[in-house]
Amino acid sequence: MTTRWPPPGQRFLIDVLLIGLASADVVLNGIDGGYSTRAMTLAIMAVAVLAVRRRFPYLVFAATIPALVVGSAVVAALVALYTVAEQRASRVHIYGCAAVVFVCYTSVWETPYSNASRLLDIVYAILFTGAPLLLGLLMRARAELSAKLVEIDRAHRHEQELIVDKALARERTNLSREMHDVVSHQVSLIAVQAGALQVTAPDEETARTARTIRKLSVQTLDELRDMVGVLRAAGGHPEALDPPPSIDDVDALVANSGVAIDISTDVDPAVTLPAAVQRAIYRVVQEGLTNIAKHAPGAHATLELGVTIQRVQVTLTNNAPNRTPERLPSDRYGLLGLRERADLLGGSLSSGRLADGGYRLSLHIPLAG
Incomplete structure (x- = not known):
C-alpha cells in the first residue's frame, strides 16, 4: 500500500525541501571535512536518488548507505529510512533498514577513541535512526486512518440510502394497500351497479351507457392493479403487468x-x-x-x-x-x-x-x- 498523503503539490514541496537539506548536508560536510573524490561521488549519488524515493524506496535506501558509511551524507540516508517506513508495510523490512542505519552510523567496525565516545555514538545513532523511523510510521498510520475514515463515511452513506429505500418501500406498500382498499372497492361497486343496470335497462341507450360504464370500470381496475403491483415492487421488476398504453390504443379509448x-x-x-x-x-x-x-x-x-x-x-x-x-x-x-x-x-x-x-x-x- 502506497500512502496518498499529503496532496501532490505538498509532496513536491516536501521533496524539494528534503533534497535541499540533504544537499546542504553534503556541501557543509565537504567544506569542513575535505572528502575525497570517491566519497563526494557517493554523496552526490545518495542525494540524486532521493528524487525517486517514493517509487523505489528500497533501492534508494540501498544507494544512500555507502555515503553513510564513509560519512559524506547522513541526511540522505535518514530521508531514505523515513521513506521506507512511510511507503512500505513490512515491519521486518522497516526494522531491518533501521538496523542497517544504526550499525553504519555507529561504525561498529572502527575502534572507538574511548568507551564514552562509543556510548555517545550509540545514543546519537538511536536518535538519528528512531526519529525518521517513527515519523515515517506516523505518516503511514495517518494515511491509513484517513483511508479508513473515507471508507467508513462511504459505508455510512450507503447505510443511509438503504434506510431511505426501506422507508420508501414501506410507504409504497402502505400506499398500495390504501389504493386497493379504497379505490378498488369503490370502482368495483360502480362496475357491479353498471352491470346490474345493463341487465335491467328499460331501453337500448341506457343499456349501452351502462355497458360503457362497466367496461371503463373494469379497465380502471386493471390499471389500478398494475399501479399497485408497481408500488409493491419497491423498485424491482413487477411481473405480469400489462404493456403501457400506446398510440394504437387511442381508437379503443375514444370508442369507450x-x-x-x-x-x-x-x-x-x-x-x-x-x-x-x-x-x-x-x-x-x-x-x-x-x-x-x-x-x-x-x-x-x-x-x-x-x-x-x-x-x-x-x-x-x-x-x-x-x-x-x-x-x-x-x-x-x-x-x-x-x-x-x-x-x-x-x-x-x-x-x-x-x-x-x-x-x-x-x-x-x-x-x-
Whole structure:
C-alpha cells in the first residue's frame, strides 16, 4: 500500500525541501571535512536518488548507505529510512533498514577513541535512526486512518440510502394497500351497479351507457392493479403487468369514452415513436375526453393527430355543452401532470377556453428526426 498523503503539490514541496537539506548536508560536510573524490561521488549519488524515493524506496535506501558509511551524507540516508517506513508495510523490512542505519552510523567496525565516545555514538545513532523511523510510521498510520475514515463515511452513506429505500418501500406498500382498499372497492361497486343496470335497462341507450360504464370500470381496475403491483415492487421488476398504453390504443379509448367525436389523423408510417411519446399522446387524449365528459356533457369533439419526422401534434377541441354539467370533484392535477410529462419530452401543452364556449387541449412534442 502506497500512502496518498499529503496532496501532490505538498509532496513536491516536501521533496524539494528534503533534497535541499540533504544537499546542504553534503556541501557543509565537504567544506569542513575535505572528502575525497570517491566519497563526494557517493554523496552526490545518495542525494540524486532521493528524487525517486517514493517509487523505489528500497533501492534508494540501498544507494544512500555507502555515503553513510564513509560519512559524506547522513541526511540522505535518514530521508531514505523515513521513506521506507512511510511507503512500505513490512515491519521486518522497516526494522531491518533501521538496523542497517544504526550499525553504519555507529561504525561498529572502527575502534572507538574511548568507551564514552562509543556510548555517545550509540545514543546519537538511536536518535538519528528512531526519529525518521517513527515519523515515517506516523505518516503511514495517518494515511491509513484517513483511508479508513473515507471508507467508513462511504459505508455510512450507503447505510443511509438503504434506510431511505426501506422507508420508501414501506410507504409504497402502505400506499398500495390504501389504493386497493379504497379505490378498488369503490370502482368495483360502480362496475357491479353498471352491470346490474345493463341487465335491467328499460331501453337500448341506457343499456349501452351502462355497458360503457362497466367496461371503463373494469379497465380502471386493471390499471389500478398494475399501479399497485408497481408500488409493491419497491423498485424491482413487477411481473405480469400489462404493456403501457400506446398510440394504437387511442381508437379503443375514444370508442369507450361515450363522447361524440370526429378523428382526423395524419401519421407518417415511417416514423417510430418512442414509448414515452406514445404514452404522452394516450394520456392527453384520455385526460381531454375525461374533461369533456365531466365539464361539457353532450358536446361534440374533434381530435386531430399529426405525426411527422419533425414533431407530434395532438389537438382535442370540443364545442359548448348542450346541458348543464354535474358538479364532480376535481383536483386539477390532470393537466398539471400532462404539462410535466410534456416538459420532460421537450414539448409543450396548452389549454384554454374558446370564444364559442368550447375548449381546446393541445400537445406539441418535437422529434429528433
